[in-house]
Amino acid sequence: MVGQQPEHIYSTQNGFPHSAHPYGAQYARPDGPLLLQDVHLIESLAHFDRERIPERVVHAKGGGCRFEFELTDSLSDITFAAPYQKPGYKCPGTVRFSTVGGESGSPDTARDPRGTSWKMYTDWGVHDYVFNNTPVFFIRDGNQFPHFIHTQKRYPQSHLGQGDDSSMFWDYLTQNPESIHQIVYMFGPRGTPASWGEMSSYSGHTFKFYNKEGDMTYVQFHILPEKGFQCLSGAEAAQLGGSSPDYHHGKLYRQLERGEKPRYNCFVQTMTPKQAEEFRYSVNDLTKVWPKKQFPLRKYGTITLTENVENYFEEIEQIAFSPSNTCIPGIGPSNDSVLQARLFSYPDTQRHRLGANYQQLPINRPRNAGCPFATMFSTSTKTPANECPHIATNFQRDGPGCLYNKGKEPNYISNLPSATLKFKNLTDDKTTNKYKGVALQGEESASVKKQEFERERHERIVNGKINEYFIKTGVSELDVEQPRALYEKVFSDADRKELISNVVGHASNIHVPEIKTRVSQYFGLVNKDLGKAIAEGLGIKWEPLDLQRYADAVGHVRL
Structure with a gap:
């Protein structure tokens, strides 16, 4: 009927209907071997073998x-x-x-x-x-991300996670x-x-x-x-x-x-x-x-x-x-x-x-x-x-799984008759052919100077706050100010008790005793009473340290 959607019919991947039972297969004889000519069977098994794609390294669940x-x-x-x-x-x-x-x-x-x-x-x-x-x-260091994530996963030797042994988790954090x-x-x-x-x-x-x-x-x-x-x-x-x-x-x-x-x-x-x-x-x-x-x-x-x-x-x-x-x-x-x-x-x-x-x-x-x-x-x-205001296109072509290959449009900046590509201005809706042709050095120099002047002084000041030339940014008392304010001024008494209970429960799975001591001292940098409560919860001696002595105890990195 006009306007009515056609029925969904069980078919092979090429679109043609498959009229035999989807669970069945072709046999050489009853109770005999399967036939390689059974395209539906081969297609079903081959696709099943490839159904999974790699799990996300992080954010998998x-x-x-x-x-x-x-x-x-x-x-x-x-x-x-x-x-x-x-x-x-x-x-x-x-x-x-x-x-x-x-x-x-x-x-x-x-x-x-x-x-x-x-x-x-x-x-x-x-x-x-x-x-x-x-x-x-x-x-806050980009290259630290993969190594940090390693410590949130399973232990390389035993393949056990944090629920069984949280030593690796806390070893990383306290360092x-x-x-x-x-x-x-x-x-x-x-x-x-x-x-x-x-x-x-x-x-x-x-x-x-x-x-x-x-x-x-x-x-x-x-x-x-x-x-x-x-x-x-x-x-x-x-x-x-x-x-x-x-x-x-x-x-x-x-x-x-x-x-x-x-x-x-x-x-x-x-x-x-x-x-x-x-x-x-x-x-x-x-x-x-x-x-x-x-x-x-x-x-x-x-x-x-x-x-x-x-x-x-x-x-x-x-x-x-x-x-x-x-x-x-x-x-x-x-x-x-x-x-x-x-x-x-x-x-x-x-x-x-x-x-x-x-x-x-x-x-x-x-x-x-x-x-x-x-x-x-x-x-x-x-x-x-x-x-839409414009149709998106670029010069990326081909490759596995290509679904949208931009038709006959050339894959470079072209002056050929078939080229329809234009370029939009950054801050308005005007489109032009401004990038077609020869780029002169004078145009390059003028463009760079135009962008440099206003940013130079500010970027120098802001960048100077981070030791960009070091492999690893350093820690200072500034790093405990905001977590201290969060714990002391934002959290309620109930929140503080919950925090202590949660940390003690998780850190109790640490199998290396000295890391338990380090965990209590780590939280003691934020608030000494917090560190003491965690030490008591873990059943260990409370040994408070300031940041310098903490770094000396854990290990002092030389950059």
Whole structure:
């Protein structure tokens, strides 16, 4: 009938119907051997052997859903980034929530930071937020990330995890005291959130916003749930980890099935270059927060979770995020070395996991390159590619899994008649052929001088706050100020008791006695009573040390 969808028919991968029983196979005779000519059998077995793709190195355990972003307040005074100009602009997206260290089958209520990655299918391209549910992180040196993650995984000899022996976990942390802010945060109430739909997410990293006049502003993002950040106790999280390892995943799935739509408000903190020069800490330090009294939150949007995905593997397992997609025109990365490392590492791990053309997979494809999912969502924001401001194209071609090869367009800057490619100005919508032809040295010199002058003095001052020439940044008393304030001024008495209980429970699995002593001294750097309480909980002698004596005891690095 006209307008009626055809029936779904069981078929082989080439599209033709397969009319025999799908579980059956061709035999040479009854009770005889199978026949190699059975194309359906070979196809079924061969595909099954290749169903799994490499597990994510971090953030392996997770789930997600679809959402809608709406810009409520313009940020045009601080950025020319297209999605942040006109209040009322909406776009669809997909979010993935995850733990950091655990494998795909691990409990999602485990004490751990949570990844909260948001992919927005804007009219101008894909825009990612690759955030965590904590505003700080364990490290601030980019090259430290893989080695840190090694200590959060299984022990190389025994293949045992933290639940059996947490020596490796605490050995690393106590040798790197800049981690203490994240640890106080993580072993407090927020280390075990109650729900993905009621959980904050933060950029942690500092980004740079540029407006049309070329002025730069430092920015950090905060995505905060309207109902507040709800948490489980350590005991509740542990119980659910055993009885319902997919608790968070299932809870969100059922919420959306019931029509509930968790909602978040989106904010930025802003800092001028002059404020950055006078700031007590480096704007590039991922282990620090910006005080909200000094740098208040500024609302710019809302995010509403709208519906479950149609297929988990296609839309969640194959989705690929990167902070390089945060850095769209009008937004740039700061000199935070962890962010700089992630700009390479995140796309690179997806090339390994999903293939060189992972961004052509439907879930990762920009809307202006024909993303099919952006037009399937239940939201009203379903702009097809031909209604976007431009069609995305570039010179990347071929390779395994190529789905979108840009047709007849030449794969270089071409003056051939078949070339249709144009170039857009950075801060307005004009398009030109300005990069076609010969580039003269005079043009290069003028461009460099134009960009250099205003940035030079500020970049020198800000960069001077970090020992960039060292292999490893050093620790000072500044590194315990914010975790001390968190413990002494933000945490309630109940929160402090919970922190002590959580640390003692986890560190009790340490099999090396001297590391237990070191753990109590590590927390003693934040607050001596805290260190003493942990020592008592671990049944060891309390031996307080200041930072210098602590470094001497643990081992004093010579850079």
